[in-house]
Amino acid sequence: MYKRLTTWALAFLFSVSLFGCATLKEYKPKSKEEAAIKNVLVTFMDSAKKGDVQGVSPLLHDDFKAPVGRERKVLSKNEYLEALPQRAAEHPPITMSEPQMNIKGDRADVKCSVTRGNWHGQLVFHLIRDHGKWLITSWEY
Secondary structure (H helix, E strand, O other): OHHHHHHHHHHHHHHHHHHOOOEOOOOOOOOHHHHHHHHHHHHHHHHHHHOOHHHHHHHEOOOOEEEEOOOOEEEEHHHHHHHHHHHHHHOOOOEEEOOEEEEEOOEEEEEEEEEEOOEEEEEEEEEEEEOOEEEEEEEEO
16 A cells, blocks of 8 residues: 555656656757757757658758667668658657756757656757757767
């Protein structure tokens, strides 16, 4: 009984903390770099959930490689874009919390809490500024 009550209490607190947080779209950037990075990530998330290859492609660096799925299979940019429409149709969209951005020169790491369906976790995007434009190089979860 005590174990079940504790589990319910923790689940409730987690839900309150998750829904009480600002989202990526609500985040107020502290600099021009943060604003540019936020724009890339919001555009990426909006385009990816629709399976919009033309919307996602210019946001990914040519050397992009990132894990996808439970098996965390690492896909290249072309492999990811090829799989995107089907993945968007089969998976619920991701909800992202307010990001924690760490920008050093032309590199940035952006950490967010994420929810997809009943899965909760951390996602860290890695970006690089290439010719003045922020691009996603990879992510980890």
